[in-house]
Amino acid sequence: MRITINERPVEVKPDETLYQVAARVKPDADLIIWNGFPAAADQPLSEGDEVVLIRRGEQPAPHELEALMAARHTPGVHARLKQACVAIAGCGGLGSNVAFSLARVGIGRLILADYDVVVPSNLNRQQYFLEQIGQYKVDALRATLERVNPFVRVESHRVELTPENIPVLLSGADVIVEAFDRAEMKVLIIETVLTRLPGRPLIVGSGMAGYGRSNAIQTRREGDLYICGDEVSEARPGRGLMAPRVAIAANHQANQVLEILLGEEQP
Amino acid sequence: MIAVNGRDTEWREGLTIRIIMQENKYTSPRIVIKVNGHVVRQEQWESYAVQDGDDVLVLHLIAGG
Numbered sequence: 001m002r003i004t005i006n007e008r009p010v011e012v013k014p015d016e017t018l019y020q021v022a023a024r025v026k027p028d029a030d031l032i033i034w035n036g037f038p039a040a041a042d043q044p045l046s047e048g049d050e051v052v053l054i055r056r057g058e059q060p061a062p063h064e065l066e067a068l069m070a071a072r073h074t075p076g077v078h079a080r081l082k083q084a085c086v087a088i089a090g091c092g093g094l095g096s097n098v099a100f101s102l103a104r105v106g107i108g109r110l111i112l113a114d115y116d117v118v119v120p121s122n123l124n125r126q127q128y129f130l131e132q133i134g135q136y137k138v139d140a141l142r143a144t145l146e147r148v149n150p151f152v153r154v155e156s157h158r159v160e161l162t163p164e165n166i167p168v169l170l171s172g173a174d175v176i177v178e179a180f181d182r183a184e185m186k187v188l189i190i191e192t193v194l195t196r197l198p199g200r201p202l203i204v205g206s207g208m209a210g211y212g213r214s215n216a217i218q219t220r221r222e223g224d225l226y227i228c229g230d231e232v233s234e235a236r237p238g239r240g241l242m243a244p245r246v247a248i249a250a251n252h253q254a255n256q257v258l259e260i261l262l263g264e265e266q267p
Numbered sequence: 268m269i270a271v272n273g274r275d276t277e278w279r280e281g282l283t284i285r286i287i288m289q290e291n292k293y294t295s296p297r298i299v300i301k302v303n304g305h306v307v308r309q310e311q312w313e314s315y316a317v318q319d320g321d322d323v324l325v326l327h328l329i330a331g332g
Binding site: 090092093094095179180181182183184186187190191194195204205206207208209222223225227229231232233234235236241246 | 296297298299301304305306308309324326327328329330331332
């Protein structure tokens with residue numbers, strides 16, 4: 001019977017158990033992950049099982065790093081996400097948070113587009129750091145994502161998106177995430193994607209300013225267009241954008257990306 | 268009869284998107300219109316003739332991100 005351990009095929013005897021194989025292959029492992037979940041007890045193995053053995057505190061060898069990082073993904077899921085490409089239009093509060101989540105789940109390729117640089121007032125909600133002030137957002141984000149998951153290919157465009165360049169720059173993506181600040185830009189990308197890239201799922205953020213009312217933020221679908229937010233709370237003088245609610249909306253978007261790529265999960 | 272965001276609305280000859288917008292006091296430029304699931308771009312609102320039975324979706328986009 002054949003299973004994989006740290007991404008490598010290993011032959012096991014039919015009566016060999018999880019703990020026996022772990023002791024044989026990596027005796028010093030103190031974390032045993034079996035099919036995406038930490039094993040709480042010894043158990044029999046089945047053909048095709050995916051086992052990851054980790055020793056806490058040990059820096060993994062380069063060849064096994066990806067398997068160890070993906071150990072908490074459900075088998076099969078990671079392979080599908082790795083094939084996918086997602087475009088993120090705008091790298092502010094929504095876009096930087098969407099990018100973090102999608103890099104952590106191991107989306108194979110991300111296309112980032114933004115023309116702006118990091119300024120101090122971005123740090124209240126956007127995934128940048130003090131020392132990145134002044135850098136182009138796409139460059140700063142790309143560098144940080146590399147530290148989160150080096151197996152994601154990040155393609156960055158320092159550009160203002162327009163009806164002319166959107167179909168060109170974003171057409172390689174399976175799913176497009178709208179992550180602009182200005183509502184006029186949201187209208188522009190919706191009109192452009194729905195008419196120039198018909199059938200391409202587009203996930204927009206609309207209404208996430210202020211604080212509280214977590215459960216007012218929802219995802220709803222209108223054909224190929226998905227809308228995440230409360231569709232009411234406008235960012236305006238007296239009601240700014242704050243990290244928690246922006247990240248809630250951003251992760252509604254990232255979660256919808258997964259549902260489109262993987263299909264709806266059973267409860 | 269047409270539907271505007273699911274609400275039954277009288278239809279008449281010559282009805283355009285622009286007229287629907289004016290009569291419903293939708294003044295914001297931050298709106299996307301879909302008719303029967305297809306986007307009608309802003310530059311077409313003046314001329315786009317809404318047909319009897321059409322399903323019109325008016326989507327307001329909210330600033331912030």
